[in-house]
Amino acid sequence: MSAPPPYQNHPPQQPYGHPQQPYGQQQQPYGQQQQAYGQQQQPYGYAQQPAPVPPQQRPPQPSLLRGLITAVIVLAVFGGVGWYVWDYNTNPSGGKAKKEAAQAAKRAEEKTHDPQSGDCVKVEHPNGDPLPTIVDCGSSEAQYKAGERLYGAGKECRSPYTYQIQVTQSRGIDYTMCFTKV
Known part of the structure; x- marks a missing residue:
């Protein structure tokens, strides 16, 4: 009786040195699946471990140009609203004057x-x-x-x-x- 050969963790050699799979691919051991490049392969039935979380990075600091643009926009909005309110209240042919004139005309009409x-x-x-x-x-x-x-x-x-x-x-x-x- 002959003893079985000792266990070897090498794939069997093909005759004449030809690989079993196409050039550039490795043969997968039984029970493992092929995954994308750079990912660790796990045997079937085992949960895949999550990828490590990169360390916290500081949020990017706002640039001086972005702050200047924001300030200009805010000033333009407040300036426009301020001008509208000033014009509404002081222009003799503006909104407030027209409103008061319409009310005075209505009161005069009611008096007649x-x-x-x-x-x-x-x-x-x-x-x-x-x-x-x-x-x-x-x-x-x-x-x-x-x-x-x-x-x-x-x-x-x-x-x-x-x-x-x-x-x-x-x-x-x-x-x-x-x-x-x-």
Whole structure:
């Protein structure tokens, strides 16, 4: 009986010195898989260990040019907003002046439709509702002369008044305007 040859950790030699795999590739031992260049090979069934983490690197320091560009952008934004606010508040034909002029015109228009006792008015019906407009008492447009106001809903004017208008304001104040014929 002959003894088996001693265990050898070498791949078997091919006859005439020809390698078994193409040129440049190594033969893999049984139970291992081929991996990309530079990675450690593990036998089947074993978990692959994570790659080592490189040491912490300092974050790159911002350059002087980047800081200068940021400062210019911030100054431009604040300068633009500041100029807009200044122009809005000081320009005579700017936003604030236009807003105030529109409010003054609205108040003046409302005053022409809110006669006080003794004012002469002409009454128009633009939307079906009577709208008194103050006019000069000597003009041919004057139709009625304003008398007293009766506050409260549903009030009725008594003599000598010949015409009345019920008014309900947006603030919830109801009143009746009484007029006499001119």
